[in-house]
Amino acid sequence: MMLQSNNTAIKTELTNEPFVPVMYEIKRIQRETEDTFTIDLILPDKKKTNFRFKPGQFNSMFVHGCGEVPISISGNPIKNEKIVHTIRVVGTVTRAIRRLKVGEYIGIRGPFGSHWPVEKAVDKNVIIIAGGIGLAPIRPAVYHILEHREKYKDLSILYGARTPDDIIFKKELESIRGRFDIDLHVTVDRADNKWMGNVGVVPTLAKRITSDPSNSIAFVCGPEIMMRYSAVALQQYGMSLQDIYISLERNMKCGIGLCGHCQYTGKFICKDGPVYSYETVKDLLKTREI
Amino acid sequence: MKIEKNKKYLLSKENISSLVQILQKQKFKTIAPVVKDETILYDEIQSIDELPIGMTDVHKAGSYSLKKRKDKALFGYNVGPQSCKKFLFPPKLTLLQTKKIDGKVTVIKSSDPVEKLALIGIKPCELSAILVQDKIFIEGDYVDSYYKQQRDNLFIVTTNCTETAYSCFCDSMKTGPEATKGFDLAVTELIDGKNHRFVIKTGSAAGVKVLSNIEGIALAPDDALALEEAKISSAKNKMGRSISTENLKELLLDNLNHPYWAEIQERCVSCGNCTMVCPTCFCSDILDETSLSGEDSKRTRLWDSCFSKDYSYIHGGVVRASIKSRYRQWLTHKFASWVDQFDTFGCVGCGRCIVWCPVGIDVTEEINAIEQDVEKMKPVEVEA
Numbered sequence: 001m002m003l004q005s006n007n008t009a010i011k012t013e014l015t016n017e018p019f020v021p022v023m024y025e026i027k028r029i030q031r032e033t034e035d036t037f038t039i040d041l042i043l044p045d046k047k048k049t050n051f052r053f054k055p056g057q058f059n060s061m062f063v064h065g066c067g068e069v070p071i072s073i074s075g076n077p078i079k080n081e082k083i084v085h086t087i088r089v090v091g092t093v094t095r096a097i098r099r100l101k102v103g104e105y106i107g108i109r110g111p112f113g114s115h116w117p118v119e120k121a122v123d124k125n126v127i128i129i130a131g132g133i134g135l136a137p138i139r140p141a142v143y144h145i146l147e148h149r150e151k152y153k154d155l156s157i158l159y160g161a162r163t164p165d166d167i168i169f170k171k172e173l174e175s176i177r178g179r180f181d182i183d184l185h186v187t188v189d190r191a192d193n194k195w196m197g198n199v200g201v202v203p204t205l206a207k208r209i210t211s212d213p214s215n216s217i218a219f220v221c222g223p224e225i226m227m228r229y230s231a232v233a234l235q236q237y238g239m240s241l242q243d244i245y246i247s248l249e250r251n252m253k254c255g256i257g258l259c260g261h262c263q264y265t266g267k268f269i270c271k272d273g274p275v276y277s278y279e280t281v282k283d284l285l286k287t288r289e290i
Numbered sequence: 291m292k293i294e295k296n297k298k299y300l301l302s303k304e305n306i307s308s309l310v311q312i313l314q315k316q317k318f319k320t321i322a323p324v325v326k327d328e329t330i331l332y333d334e335i336q337s338i339d340e341l342p343i344g345m346t347d348v349h350k351a352g353s354y355s356l357k358k359r360k361d362k363a364l365f366g367y368n369v370g371p372q373s374c375k376k377f378l379f380p381p382k383l384t385l386l387q388t389k390k391i392d393g394k395v396t397v398i399k400s401s402d403p404v405e406k407l408a409l410i411g412i413k414p415c416e417l418s419a420i421l422v423q424d425k426i427f428i429e430g431d432y433v434d435s436y437y438k439q440q441r442d443n444l445f446i447v448t449t450n451c452t453e454t455a456y457s458c459f460c461d462s463m464k465t466g467p468e469a470t471k472g473f474d475l476a477v478t479e480l481i482d483g484k485n486h487r488f489v490i491k492t493g494s495a496a497g498v499k500v501l502s503n504i505e506g507i508a509l510a511p512d513d514a515l516a517l518e519e520a521k522i523s524s525a526k527n528k529m530g531r532s533i534s535t536e537n538l539k540e541l542l543l544d545n546l547n548h549p550y551w552a553e554i555q556e557r558c559v560s561c562g563n564c565t566m567v568c569p570t571c572f573c574s575d576i577l578d579e580t581s582l583s584g585e586d587s588k589r590t591r592l593w594d595s596c597f598s599k600d601y602s603y604i605h606g607g608v609v610r611a612s613i614k615s616r617y618r619q620w621l622t623h624k625f626a627s628w629v630d631q632f633d634t635f636g637c638v639g640c641g642r643c644i645v646w647c648p649v650g651i652d653v654t655e656e657i658n659a660i661e662q663d664v665e666k667m668k669p670v671e672v673e674a
Contacts, residue, residue: 018432019385019589023395044394064390065580065587090605104393251604253576256432257631260573260594261601263623265543266630271431287546289615 018256021062021107024049026100027082032168035090036133037098038074041083041106051083051108054115055140056219056247056275060255061085061097062107069093070252070270072137073111078147083108086136086168112255114275116141116219116245125154125211127239129230131202131222132161135168137247137274138221149181154211156183160202160226164188164195183210202226206233213238220278221247228285231278242279249274264290291509293492293502300510301488306364306477307338309447310410312503318408318445321377323367328356330370332377332409341411342367349455349530349641352650362486365411365479368455369640373569374409374416378440379423385576385589402436408445411477415458415640417448418465419569421472425632426572445496448473452480452521457641459531459654465638467525469493475501478518489518531641531654534661535625541661542626546618550660555614557649562595564643564653565620570636573601596620621653 024041031037043049053059058072069091075084089095100106118141126145130138145152157176161167167186177184185205187198198205203226209216216239220230227246234244250262250269257271265284267273284290293299301309310320314336324333325342335341344362347370348355359366384400409416420441427437451460451467460466469476474497478489489510492498501507510518565571575594580587594601596619602609610616628636637653644652 017399017435019591020397020399023397025394064388064395065578065584067578068576101393105390105395107388107395107397249604250609251602254574257430258426258432258434258572259575260596261575263596263619263627265546265622266627268631289610289612290546290619 018109018254018258021060021068021109023105024083024108026102026104026106029100029102032086032170033166036086036088036166036168038084038086039097039106040075041085041108042081044105049080049083051080051111053077053111053140055118055144056115056137057111057113058137058252058255058274059083059085059108059110060112060252061093062109063093063096063100064105064107066096067093068107068109068253069097070112070255072247072274074136074139076143076147077140078143086133086139088133109255112252112270114273116247116275117217118144121145121217122151123153123215125156125216126152127209127211127216127218127234128155128157129202129206129218129220129222129234130157130159131226132166133168134222134226134247135159138219139169141219153215154183155181156185156209156211158185158187158202158205158208160187160189160205160222162189164192164197183208201229203229203233206230206237209237216243218244220244224248224285227278231282240279241282242277244278245275246278246281247274248276248281291507293498293507295492295495295498298489298491298510298515299501299507300514301477301490301504301507303338303364303486303488305504305507306488308504309475309500310335310338312500313408313410313445316406316500318406320408320410322410323370323412325356329354330356330367331372332370332374335410338364341365346453347455349457349645350650351457351644351652352647354645361481363479363481365449365477366453368451368453368458369413369415369642371567371642371646373567373640373642374412374420375423375569375571377407377409378420378437378444379427379434379572379574379593380436381593383436383591385591387589388587390585390587404436404440404443406443406445407440408447410447411449412446413451413640414448414466414469415460415463415638416569417446417469417472418460418463418638419640420446422570422632422634422636422638423572425634445500446473447475447477450476450478450518450522451525452478454525454528454530455641456530457644457652458639459529459533459641460639461526461529462531462533462535462654463635463637463639464535468522473497478522480514480517480521482517487514489514531639531644531652533654533657535635538657539626539629541664542622542657545660545664546622548660548663550656550663551614551618554617554651554656555612557651558613558617559649560597560613560616561648562597563646563648564651565595565597566593567642567646568624569638569640569642570624571595575600596623621656624653625657 074086252270257268
């Protein structure tokens with residue numbers, strides 16, 4: 001089966017030297033949670049970066065002497081003065097990135113992969129469902145929509161974290177809550193005694209959506225199991241699977257479809273994904289160990 | 291006489307010898323099969339005397355040995371454990387080096403030198419494998435610069451097969467026994483009693499130029515052409531293995547949950563030999579090495595195998611934890627998803643994976659078994 005892709009390859013200098021990273025300088029490191037932080041990168045010597053990306057794309061981040069790791073870009077796609085990534089410490093390279101200090105260098109190759117179809121979402125209600133660190137790859141899509149707010153209809157954001165302490169982008173979420181043009185719902189799997197909000201897994205929030213499902217598009221990002229249950233909830237709410245987009249994760253090493261690791265039957269997740277319409281991958285999601 | 295493209299000429303053994311010398315004069319490093327370590331491997335040759343003259347390789351599932359031939363054929367071998375992959379996509383390649391001083395990192399691009407290489411006596415399946423890898427490394431969105439540079443410095447003399455081995459199934463994969471494209475020169479060796487001749491076809495301007503340097507050659511006569519045709523067609527009819535490629539992609543992708551995968555798992559030891567000997571397998575991993583001071587760091591690309599657990603590792607675990615899922619990944623990639631990715635099969639029918647599998651798993655038998663089982667389970671229309 002052929003998987004549909006909405007990949008529009010951005011040709012850069014990488015086209016001919018795909019394995020050579022561009023070195024960036026760490027400008028700012030901000031703690032999000034116990035194990036998650038946001039890191040801003042700029043070009044050294046105050047050079048202006050010509051880095052452009054689309055919401056949902058990722059970069060390969062390289063740490064000298066340690067290795068490379070694919071990390072989605074979590075910054076604003078309209079503002080280009082810095083590159084922003086939000087990283088959870090899960091392995092050797094992410095741990096090494098956390099040990100770096102402001103002023104030190106990180107190599108960047110990218111941007112890679114397909115993006116959230118923000119163009120297709122114009123004149124539609126947009127439903128964003130994110131779990132845990134899954135809010136990071138989807139944040140650029142929120143920025144994009146807010147920058148072009150008049151082009152979109154209702155915007156709903158459903159976000160779930162394991163505990164209140166695991167919520168990322170807290171300040172931004174709080175400021176969004178105050179806006180009348182965004183419908184935000186946050187839930188946690190396990191509450192603490194200070195938590196006054198929803199408790200339960202994020203798909204349960206789908207029943208709060210009030211927009212017309214026939215004119216809606218959904219961007220879903222989180223653990224695979226959470227995306228599957230979210231798709232079921234969105235279907236029950238009345239949406240069709242082809243309007244639901246998810247971001248898949250596999251071992252993306254090279255980012256350009258040459259190393260083979262991220263294969264998902266006929267597709268390379270790094271190149272044709274990570275963003276797919278649910279309809280195109282629904283059968284594969286049911287097959288184990290693909 | 292004036293040599294033209296896509297014409298066939300008759301050469302003697304001495305002419306083949308001159309051909310090698312001419313390529314060397316043109317600064318090509320001449321690479322050809324040689325007998326080494328009880329196998330037939332690729333190595334640099336100075337003259338045709340170093341070819342595996344009068345030798346051949348005998349294949350079985352999980353077995354490989356050399357045997358003397360009854361004749362003095364220059365190109366009377368099949369395929370050894372090494373493919374030409376290593377010349378264009380080296381098992382180990384430095385990608386770049388970095389230097390870190392005071393937290394600031396500079397990148398030193400690596401420029402491993404490429405060489406002018408003439409591959410002499412490679413079989414049509416080998417040549418087809420190069421064409422398959424071209425699609426991956428130079429015909430996609432991103433170009434592997436080392437592969438491209440080395441590819442641009444390659445001269446290919448292929449030899450059509452007039453015999454086959456137990457493990458050969460190039461006819462099924464439409465990659466042999468006769469080379470149809472991608473070569474500079476294609477040779478068919480004809481031994482008829484004491485008459486030892488070669489029909490050579492020009493396939494490129496470079497091939498024409500090289501052949502023009504050999505004096506006194508003529509167009510191949512009709513009797514040689516007839517013998518060539520007969521020999522190639524006899525090889526075609528004597529394929530050791532065969533599979534049906536019709537609807538093969540659909541068969542495999544529609545049966546990802548077939549119980550037969552678990553049956554193969556009982557035999558497969560997940561060693562990855564099949565991927566190492568495969569002439570088209572292109573997966574790679576990166577090794578990062580650092581000096582003790584931490585100042586210098588090097589990134590090296592190494593061949594990788596989908597049979598290793600680490601291959602599919604993402605934070606939290608391994609995606610393909612079971613051997614059956616890894617075998618399924620390998621087989622369905624070669625014969626199904628490769629078609630979606632690169633519009634060609636990832637298998638050229640060279641049979642190496644059958645020969646070099648330590649437990650003798652035969653990919654053609656596994657495919658045929660799945661096909662027969664699916665066929666058997668199809669609902670039968672019963673007349674009322």
